[in-house]
Amino acid sequence: MRIAVLDNDRSQADLICQVLTSAGHVCQSFDSGKDLLGQLRKDSFDMLVLDWQVADMSGTEVLRRAKEKLPGTTPMMFLTSSSAEDDIVAGITAGADDYMVKPLRRGELVARVQALLRRAYPAQNGAEQLQFGPYIFETRPGRLLMDGNVIEVTHKEFYLALLFFRNIGRPLSRAYIHEAVWIRETAVPSRTMDTHVSRVRNKLQLRPENGFRLVPVYSYGYRLEKLGAS
Incomplete structure (x- = not known):
């Protein structure tokens, strides 16, 4: 699957892409919401992994505008450095399918991504x-x-x-x-x-x-x- 990763911390984005690439996916990273949304005007992704606190745009705005450009079944997971309930509720309310609190745990990241992809694309999971x-x-x-x-x-x-x-x-x-x-x-x-x-x-x-x-x-x-x- 092809996954877009948004995180303005380059080392964090590289780590996420490394983990997901090792799990068999193709990743492309972005360090600003503007760059990601610009790419969505001309390209497709099977899933988005989004940092909730990027410098140029709120997580809510990124999610809203991304949903306008992608099929409604495209899974979106947000990452947050805060475990505050208000942030998590805001992300889910904005349309995210799941979330993870930083620092990320590699095994959990892969498991959550795979679970969302299985749910979004059931026909692609081992069907004979x-x-x-x-x-x-x-x-x-x-x-x-x-x-x-x-x-x-x-x-x-x-x-x-x-x-x-x-x-x-x-x-x-x-x-x-x-x-x-x-x-x-x-x-x-x-x-x-x-x-x-x-x-x-x-x-x-x-x-x-x-x-x-x-x-x-x-x-x-x-x-x-x-x-x-x-």
């Missing part, structure tokens, strides 16, 4: 079979079927297609797709991603007559659209 219309993804063997017939796809094509179906209607940036599918491959030419997207579109027959359409989002990335019955 996922179905979207005529398409069935068997995640453990990595097999893809359409109308009961196996579609021959590569490993990356399988996970690229699954990424689109798990985010139907949601624009995915090229950076997000790269980090989700190519993971540790740092230099992936733009043409490589476009070629894989084209193959997924053709192999899965993502055309209006089949109820789905995979379209480019100009200067951003791609979006899989589910079409209503005609």
